Amino acid sequence: MIFNTGAALLDAIVLAIVSRQMSGTYGYKITQEVRQVIELSESTLYPVLRRLQKDECLEVFDQQFDGRNRRYYKITEKGRAQLNLYISEWTSYSNKINQIFEGGIVG
Amino acid sequence: MTRTEYMNRLEQLLSTVPETEREEALSYYSDYFEDANGSDDEVIASLGSPEEIAESIKLGLSDNGEGGVFTETGFESREGKKDELGSFTAIEKIIGEESTGNKYSYGNKSELREIPEPQVNKNDRTVLMIVLFIICLPMIIGVLSTVFGLVVGAISTIFGIGVGLIGAIVGLFGSAIALVIVGIATISQIGLNASLVLIGAGLICAALGVFCIWLEGAYIYLVKKLIPLIIRFAKWVWHAIFGIFKKEEVNA
Known part of the structure; x- marks a missing residue:
């Protein structure tokens, strides 16, 4: 893709993907789902998840899977509020861009 | 490169980051290997080198x-x-302020602006940490001494029981051999019955000796399980004390 994905947009995408799984989801799955939307090297996601976790937008818990502990990520109330903010910002941002492209707004 | 080599290399490269961060990252990538449905080579190819990850x-x-x-x-x-x-x-x-503060105005975008970072003077922080460390020093020394004493005591006890059992085994077999030899040698002087009593006692000693060998084996097995526990306890205490300081450093 020729457009860069900024950190905030990446945060928003990750939060949105995690929020779709009420019971939580895990790192590999999140990575693959993000990669369906944007180009992203597989090593990029861990720092993002870790930061969102530290910022209390995501919470983690371990659950038995296949005889081992797997780490799951779940969105918090704060994360949900943050995601809503991102979504409303994104909507107004992309609307304006679209309007420019369609010739709607004149100087 | 195998998965194990990859993870070992990554651990090595992360030796400079705080332990909690290192463990967090390592468990993430070990999960990743488990969850990715592919050979180790494929997963490594898609992840990139350990250097990049680190x-x-x-x-x-x-x-x-x-x-x-x-x-x-x-x-x-x-x-x-x-x-x-x-x-x-x-x-x-x-992230960080919006849920509590009024830094964001959802309606009025002109108020959206860069959030000023809390100003933390790193020098002040360091001085504070040093002062705190000095104040806590007697307590830290006390706790460390206690832990050291406990560990040395535990190791000595473990070692002592093991050596004691070996002593018992040697003693019992020594007695067994001596009793049997004396029993046989003195048969003409003390008569058959007395001689048989001595030989019988010797055999009982031998049986006890065999029992002690079994006991020693069981004991060594137990200790092998116990030592990692003691090490973990010591580590836990260590982290309980110094974790506080490390955490402060990370935050600073």
């Missing part, structure tokens, strides 16, 4: 809290921080 983790840690700009025109990545990871490492720190 770099991304360290960048993630050091970038934490440094600002980007959140403006009316959308999100602007901080310039000059772009590297091979693209612009993702640029951190726009807008």
